[in-house]
Amino acid sequence: MSKYYDDKDRFLVAMDCIIFGFSEGELSLLLIKRKIEPAKGQWSLMGGFLRENESIDEGAKRVLNELTGLENVYMEQVRTFGEVERDPGERVLSVAYYSLVKIEESDQERLVDHNAYWIKINELPELIFDHGQMVELAKDVMRQKASTEPIGFNLLPDLFTLTQLQSLYEAIYGTVLDKRNFRKRVAEMDYIVKTDKIDKTGSKRGASLYKFNDRIYQKHPIFKL
Amino acid sequence: MSKYYDDKDRFLVAMDCIIFGFSEGELSLLLIKRKIEPAKGQWSLMGGFLRENESIDEGAKRVLNELTGLENVYMEQVRTFGEVERDPGERVLSVAYYSLVKIEESDQERLVDHNAYWIKINELPELIFDHGQMVELAKDVMRQKASTEPIGFNLLPDLFTLTQLQSLYEAIYGTVLDKRNFRKRVAEMDYIVKTDKIDKTGSKRGASLYKFNDRIYQKHPIFKL
DNA sequence: TCAAAAGTGTTAAGTTTACACCCATGA
DNA sequence: TCATGGGTGTAAACTTAACACTTTTGA
Numbered sequence: 001m002s003k004y005y006d007d008k009d010r011f012l013v014a015m016d017c018i019i020f021g022f023s024e025g026e027l028s029l030l031l032i033k034r035k036i037e038p039a040k041g042q043w044s045l046m047g048g049f050l051r052e053n054e055s056i057d058e059g060a061k062r063v064l065n066e067l068t069g070l071e072n073v074y075m076e077q078v079r080t081f082g083e084v085e086r087d088p089g090e091r092v093l094s095v096a097y098y099s100l101v102k103i104e105e106s107d108q109e110r111l112v113d114h115n116a117y118w119i120k121i122n123e124l125p126e127l128i129f130d131h132g133q134m135v136e137l138a139k140d141v142m143r144q145k146a147s148t149e150p151i152g153f154n155l156l157p158d159l160f161t162l163t164q165l166q167s168l169y170e171a172i173y174g175t176v177l178d179k180r181n182f183r184k185r186v187a188e189m190d191y192i193v194k195t196d197k198i199d200k201t202g203s204k205r206g207a208s209l210y211k212f213n214d215r216i217y218q219k220h221p222i223f224k225l
Numbered sequence: 226m227s228k229y230y231d232d233k234d235r236f237l238v239a240m241d242c243i244i245f246g247f248s249e250g251e252l253s254l255l256l257i258k259r260k261i262e263p264a265k266g267q268w269s270l271m272g273g274f275l276r277e278n279e280s281i282d283e284g285a286k287r288v289l290n291e292l293t294g295l296e297n298v299y300m301e302q303v304r305t306f307g308e309v310e311r312d313p314g315e316r317v318l319s320v321a322y323y324s325l326v327k328i329e330e331s332d333q334e335r336l337v338d339h340n341a342y343w344i345k346i347n348e349l350p351e352l353i354f355d356h357g358q359m360v361e362l363a364k365d366v367m368r369q370k371a372s373t374e375p376i377g378f379n380l381l382p383d384l385f386t387l388t389q390l391q392s393l394y395e396a397i398y399g400t401v402l403d404k405r406n407f408r409k410r411v412a413e414m415d416y417i418v419k420t421d422k423i424d425k426t427g428s429k430r431g432a433s434l435y436k437f438n439d440r441i442y443q444k445h446p447i448f449k450l
Numbered sequence: 451t452c453a454a455a456a457g458t459g460t461t462a463a464g465t466t467t468a469c470a471c472c473c474a475t476g477a
Numbered sequence: 478t479c480a481t482g483g484g485t486g487t488a489a490a491c492t493t494a495a496c497a498c499t500t501t502t503g504a
Contacts, residue, residue, distance in 0.1 A: 005237055005315055005317070009237075009274070011236055011238050012230055012233050012235055013235075013236050049233040049234070050234065050236065050307070052316065055309050056305060077304050077305065079302050079304055080281060080302065082280050082320070084280050091277065092230070093238060161456090163455075163456075178495075178496085179456090179458095180457090180496085181493075181495085200503095202456095203454065203455040203456065203501090203502085204503045205455060205456055205457090205501040205502055205503090207456060208456085386483090388483075405484090405486075406466080406468085425476095427482070427483090428474090428481060428482040429474075429476045429477080430481080430483055431482095432483055432484090433483085433484095
C-alpha cells in the first residue's frame with residue numbers, strides 16, 4: 001500500500017465542531033457534557049475521529065450529523081490545532097469546523113443521547129483541552145465571514161422578519177445597530193425578498209416576512225451588513 | 226501508550242509551505258522542481274511530514290528552515306487539505322502554511338540543493354496535487370491579513386523607502402495606489418518611523434529610509450493600508 | 451385606549467478618491 | 478541641463494452615522 005512514505009509517523013486526526021445556533025436574540029453553541037473518558041463530566045465540543053474513507057470535510061459533516069441529524073448544513077473549516085500535548089490522553093490533531101444550524105431543526109433525541117445542550121455564547125462554561133481557543137477563533141472567523149457573505153441566513157428560519165435579521169447581526173457583532181440604517185442597507189439587497197406573509201408572533205401589528213433568494217444573490221454576489 | 230483511541234485510523238500529515246518573497250516590484254513564491262518521486266520533474270510547494278515530537282507549527286517552521294535556513298519567519302496556517310485522493314501515492318493530509326521572507330536572506334546553497342526557485346506570482350507553473358489551490362487560498366488569506374495587520378514589513382528590508390512600501394502593497398493587492406493618498410495614510414501611522422538614512426540606490430535625489438517600530442505599534446495596534 | 455413592535459427620510463460628519471506640480475541630484 | 482524618482486495639499490464625491498415620530502392592532 002505505502003509506496004513512498006513508509007518511515008513516517010502517523011497521527012490520530014479528529015474533527016471538532018463549533019455549532020452555532022440563534023434563538024431569543026442570542027447566539028448559542030451546542031456543547032456536550034462528556035459521559036465518557038477522557039475528561040468525563042467536563043464540557044467539550046462535539047468531535048469524532050477521521051476515517052480512512054472520508055475527506056476531513058466529509059468527516060466533519062458526519063460528526064455534525066451524528067449529533068444533530070442534520071444534513072446540508074453550512075460548515076467551514078477554522079483551522080487545525082496541532083500542539084503535541086493538546087489532548088493529554090494521547091497525541092491527536094484536531095481540525096476545527098464551525099457550522100450554522102437552525103436550532104429547531106436539530107433532532108432532540110440525538111441531543112439527549114449525546115448529553116448535548118445549547119449554551120448561550122455569553123455564558124459558556126470552561127471547555128476541555130484547547131476547545132475554548134477553538135471557539136474564540138471560530139467566532140472571529142464566523143463574524144468576519146458573516147459580514148461579507150450571506151451565511152447568517154443559515155441561522156434563521158426560511159422566512160424571517162427584519163427585526164429578527166437585525167437582532168441576529170447584533171448578536172454576531174456584539175453591537176447595537178440603527179434600525180433605519182440597517183433597513184436601508186437591506187433594502188439595497190434585492191436578494192432579500194419581501195413575501196406577502198406576515199408574522200404575528202412577534203407583535204400585535206405583525207411584521208412582513210422576508211426570504212433570502214440565493215439565485216438572485218448569485219447574479220450580484222455583493223453583501224455587506 | 227494509547228489508552229482510549231486504539232481502534233481509530235491514523236494518518237500521514239504533511240506541512241506544505243507557500244513562501245512569499247518580494248523583489249523588483251513583484252511577489253514571488255519559492256517553488257521546488259521535484260527531484261524525487263512522486264511527481265518527479267514537476268513543480269511543487271516545499272513540504273515535509275509531521276513528526277511525533279513536534280507541533281504542526283513547529284513542523285512547518287522546520288520545513289521552512291530546511292529549505293531556506295531562516296529562523297523567526299512570519300508564518301500563518303492557511304488550512305488543512307484533506308481530500309482522500311489528494312496525493313495519488315497514498316493518503317496524506319496536508320496543513321498549508323504561508324510565510325513571508327526576505328528573499329536576500331535565504332540560504333542560496335540550500336535552495337540549490339532542493340532545486341528551488343523564486344517564481345513570480347503572475348508566472349506560476351502548474352503545481353502538483355492540490356498545491357495550486359493552496360496557493361490561491363494562501364494569497365487570499367495573506368492579502369486579507371496584510372490589509373489589516375502590519376505583516377508586509379516581513380517582505381521588506383528593515384530599512385525601506387516609501388516607494389518600496391507602496392510598490393509592495395500594489396503587488397499584494399494587484400492594484401495601482403495613489404502616491405499622495407498612500408503617503409498620507411503612512412504618515413498617520415506613527416510606528417512607521419522615518420530614519421535619518423537616505424537610500425541613493427533607487428534615485429539620484431535619494432529617498433528617506435523608514436523602519437517599522439513594533440513597540441510603538443503594540444501601543445495602538447491599528448493598521449490599514 | 452394604550453402598550454408594543456413595525457415602519458419610514460433627512461442631515462451632518464467622516465472617509466475616500468482624484469488630481470499636478472516643484473525638488474534635488476547625478477549623469 | 479535634463480531626466481529621474483522624491484516629495485507635497487486641496488476639493489469633490491461618496492459613505493456612514495445620528496436621529497424621532499407615526500402606524501397598527503390585540504389585550
